[in-house]
Amino acid sequence: MRMFYENFPFFCVFLALLSGILTTLVRDGKKARAVTLAMLLCAAVLNGAVFLETSLRNVNFTYAMGAFPAPWGNELRAGPVESMLCTVFCLVMLFSLMGGGKDLEEDILPEKQNLYYIMMDLLAASLFALSYTNDMFTGYVFIEINTIAACSIVMARDCGQTILATIRYLIMSLVGSGVFLFGVSMLYTITGHLLMPSLYPAVTALFDNDSLHYPLAVLSGMMCVGLAVKSALFPFHTWLPTAHGSATTASSAVLSGVVLKGYIILLIKIMCRVFTPEEIGSLGVGSVLFVLGACAMIYGSVWAVRETHAKRMIAYSSVAQVGYIYLGLGLCTPAGITAAIFQIVAHAFTKPLLFIATGGLIRASGHQKKLYYLRGAAWRNVAAGLGFTVGGLSMVGLPLLAGFVTKLVLGQAALAEEIPQWQMITALAAIAVSSLLNAWYYLPVILQIWKKEPEPRGPEGEVYDEHKENPGLSFRTAVLCMSIVVVLLGCLARPFVQLIARGVALL
Amino acid sequence: MKKPLWYEKLERWVEGDSPALPEPLAHVENPEPVKEEEAPVQHGPSLLRSAGGTAMNRLTTAFGILCCAIFALLMLTTVAYLPRFGDADNAPENETSRRYIEQGLEEVGATNLVTNIILVYRGFDTYGESCVLFLGATAVIMLLEADRKNTSQKDRLALRRSDALDEEERNQILGHITTVLMPVIFLYGLYILCNGHLSPGGGFAGGSILGGALILCENAFGARRVQSFFNHKVYHIIKVGALILYAVLICYTIYVGANGLPNLIPLGTPGSILSAGIILPINVAVGLEVACTMYAFYTYFGRGDL
């Protein structure tokens, strides 16, 4: 007889799926929103319970989806890392929807708002399934659910730009999932398994056979590249800025905070549970990911410096931040993976905070999206200003904020003994340069939004009314909560990193 | 080269201007001036940009195709390392497939072993897949359902006119043939649907055949006739009902199986129509959902409404 809490991952997935399906019958946007928020809260509680149980007992468990165990049926597997990330995802989606609510109501026609929330529900379901899955093909199916839902929340704003961004996103995503699935099929042809626990010994056995290193390198490369395309790693990031920059605020926040991370978690699970990190490193795939990650850190920041459109600037900064994650993964050590997971959590809170705050600032500036017109906007919407300041400073790497800890942990992981020297130097240089560039584009914006203008004016000389825009309680709560989490992550870094490291050891 | 007649007809249908159709806007009172029809012509500096753009594009395309070729070579050499096609001792022929084949009938109860796998052994995957279909339909509705952003007054009037014309000039031959064929097609679809556990087919194939039959119905008898029994409400009820039924069945199986409780759904005699436990109801549910979705795709693409 299994413990009752072990059912929770399965409950979460189906709770999200069913609330999405039932939302079809709710034609009213407000009710659909209530259903989605309630679902996310429930799922957060359930996942949090799993996290507490597993991390206190320091265990993980598998859950057969049906009467048939490992190599025959589907399985879920939950441990501290998976359940923690799922809890984070729920909370981030909850805050994003709360903070972006006003923009949502304006950007999406009332009769289609319930469809938007259906997409959000299924997005949540797919993220849970991606984190908990123990099976490569289930991973593929839920990747596809994730893709279609993510594309739909981009296009929900329904203007020419977003539809164009969506189709580019869709095509790149399908290329990614196609390459990933081809890799999985090759793995199946060689090993005859799809479940991670059965794949692990099979792959280890293949490693003893020297002649099979080449196909293993190609297929693991294909799986990594497929997931990298979907999580916008450097040369494949072209779809990201337009998609994240033009979508409605809540969508941008969810996309950059959560959706990109879902694929990376699957990648981490593949790295740790199908292969071992050392194997990935010895196949050369790790170095490729490392180099691309380092390039992304610089390239994304450089483009963010050149950008004048507020949301697109933040989107380019996402490209750089995804680079940090891949830099950590590319080190192919447990410490590197721990750093990557910490960065996933930190970025999952910081970037939505920035997007939501920017959304608030843009609303307070008469919907002008250029950075220039945001001058003094923080005084018109103080909560948004504070949120942007905290988020921006965290990205720059101010001590006691989450971003600083990421850089620190990543640097420590790169300085370990077993890391080759070129990787050590590259990693440190990339972190340093990228932090400088971050400071270069975030600090001026932070200063500008706090600069008190006697009479703030828009492009046609119209004067903004200081008190016209009331951001609302849910916006303030969302920004405040996310800011607090960012600060807490920075202050309580050490126990949290240790928690993750213990979880990684259990993966 | 002369095009064959059927091709020309198809071409004309696709183009949407059968000779009988008058100019759709000729005598419709239309307050808005027609301005969207202008061809997008580039002038001035943008022309220069476009020229530069295409040269740049050519370069990137050439580079990209080179990358693709390298990728193809990599994959081809990998294929050379793969085990020989059709061998009996290849890796996929392991204990997994052995159990599916040798115990599938006894454990799950369907003689079609593929159905056993997709609906019971790997039922979670397949539920995810029907959710993809559900999401696809939702996304298409989100994009194409006529609203004030994507449909102008002019579009709506043109649509109404062409509907009225269709109503007047219904193709007699198609109507008669459809009347004869419709029961047969429905029967065939239902057979494939309900016999999914005994013969090839199942919910997805059967459902698409049923959906195709609905599409044919609409073409032959007009949208209004189909709408009389298949409107928004029916569509939503069937779709949501089918998915919920499916979810309940699959959740029950998963919960019971995972917690080691006894499964109360009987498996029946293998080979008979009422056998294989949850497979038959799931197939019916999937079939209904697929049929609804396919028909919804059709109508939203054509009319922007159900």
Added chain:
Amino acid sequence: MELNEILRHLAENRFETASVLLFVVGLAGMLFNRNLFKKVVSMGFMDSAIFLFLTSAGYVEGRIAPIIADPSVPATVEVYSNPLPAGLVLTGIVVSVSFTAFGLALTQRLYKKYHSLNIDEIMMQARKSED
């Protein structure tokens, strides 16, 4: 491996070889064809290529389709081919249809707005309307 040997293996694994070629053609079409409609069509080709690869993994010479003809005779592996890849591909085919429909719907909306199917032209117009 020698080139000759590689070619011989490729000819033996003809289904896999064909599916790799098909996959790359579909991939190139999806990425580099400027026509949105053809991009969507190429999407179908690419997916089919993967399904072909996966199905050929389950084929074994001389075995029959995995449908038990007589339930009273116990089934053995030596008679029936592996049903797992077929099950996976069945899932995949339906996924691919949803994506085709989604891609086409997007294409249709873009065409309605910009009166073009060429993605470069659409992008240029979108950029101009933004400026």
Added chain:
Amino acid sequence: MAAIETLLLLGLIVCAVAANFTRNLLPTIIIYAAFGTMLSVIWILLKAPDLAITEAAVGVGIDTILFLLALRSMHHLDGTGDGK
């Protein structure tokens, strides 16, 4: 048997290449349908009748209908080649 298989596989690749190089879009759709038909024969040769039925109903039937409808609603049969 092997000859038929090889012929069909070659046919698939030729279809996939040809679909990218047609001047009009209607031939692309017809090529797509032909591709689906050949694929469904291949599924039978690979002993997967479930796939053959599904491919024939979904890949050839529904997909083609969707493509034709999209094309029809775009009123854009002529001259959608890359040059234009």
